[in-house]
Amino acid sequence: MKIKSIESFILCDKLKESFSFSQWEYSERRICIVKVTSDTGHVGWGEGYGPASIIKAGIENLTPFLVGQNPLHIETIWNIMYRRTLDYARRGILVSAISAIDVALWDLKGKIMEQPVYLLLGGKKRDSIVPYATGLYFTKNKDLGDALAKEAKEYSDLGYKAIKMKVGLSIEEDIEHVRMVRGAIGPDIDLMIDANHAYNLREAIKLARAVEPYNIYWFEEPLSPEYYEQYSELRTKTTIPIAGGECEYLRYGFQTLLSSKSVDIIQPDICATGGLTEAKRIATLASVYGAEIVPHTWGTGIAFSAAMHFVTNIDCLPGRLKEPICYIEHDRTENGLREELTNSRMAYENGAIKIDDTVGLGFTVNEDALEKYKIDKTHELWT
Structure with a gap:
């Protein structure tokens, strides 16, 4: 062959x-x-x-x-x-x-x-995965805070148990937007914030401390991915878990990220960091350091399906009687490529996506x- x-x-x-x-x-x-x-x-x-x-x-x-x-x-x-x-x-x-x-x-x-890819990766560890909605980007809406709150409420009404919003306009605007979004979705929805490395260390500390009362699930890419020591210091200055890694490549980059104690949650993008082959190695590395892993996912249904099979197979740490939630990123922004390119039998029900046993990555290309x-x-x- x-x-x-x-x-x-x-x-x-x-x-x-x-x-x-x-x-x-x-x-x-x-x-x-x-x-x-x-x-x-x-x-x-x-x-x-x-x-x-x-x-x-x-x-x-x-x-x-x-x-x-x-x-x-x-x-x-x-x-x-x-x-x-x-x-x-x-x-x-x-x-x-x-x-x-x-x-x-x-x-x-x-x-x-x-066979489905998750089986070839080592087997199914769970029958369903909880998606978090990625959206709440900045638009030219004059009442941006109201628009973000409305969008977040729409996701919560759809059954999403977690939502990620963008920050990075300014500290004052970010605080107000976080307040409005949290008010719209209530206390029971996990809320993540993502700065896309907009801030320096002083600013990131200030923002993190200001939004701690809003029960932030993680603070993603608060700083430039170049500054490992600053990430490590930020972790000591806030109670919010720090996430990052979409800009890292291969197990060697994640070794640096983890050994420097920069993040609580690593976010390899399977379509950038070396594919599923390397993602498996990165997951093993994460387990050595006791770090959580939630892959970054942005693109078509191909990328999302690869992430689904990866998360289906990984071990969520720590091991315990009642397994913690394993999240997967679910981009909700406008994207005809994501909506039309692939067809899949994966079904979204009651805030979770059920895994099916379709061979390969589980989709067909239109x-x-x-x-x-x-x-x-x-x-x-x-x-």
């Missing part, structure tokens, strides 16, 4: 309304997906997180070394990709290219072996949607 072909596609969806976070504004959603086909006719799909055209170029650079390989030998193929990029891309966008291919290979392997959103551009906008 051999890999016959590897094809990559850039997909783009223009948004009806732009939204922003502390760093950038989005006017479109753009993603690179990859299709790996075996000589048996089986197909696997993957996705890379980051600038789509650069990921596509990375996939095309790796393809000559992979065609002809046995697709079932995933770790062997992963090591070929890693060694081919080690000298000049130990971190960053080429790791996203590796990730996309790796996710596709797991999907392909599941289909070839007629070829009409692929054609609808596919573009061929050599330039790239960061999305």
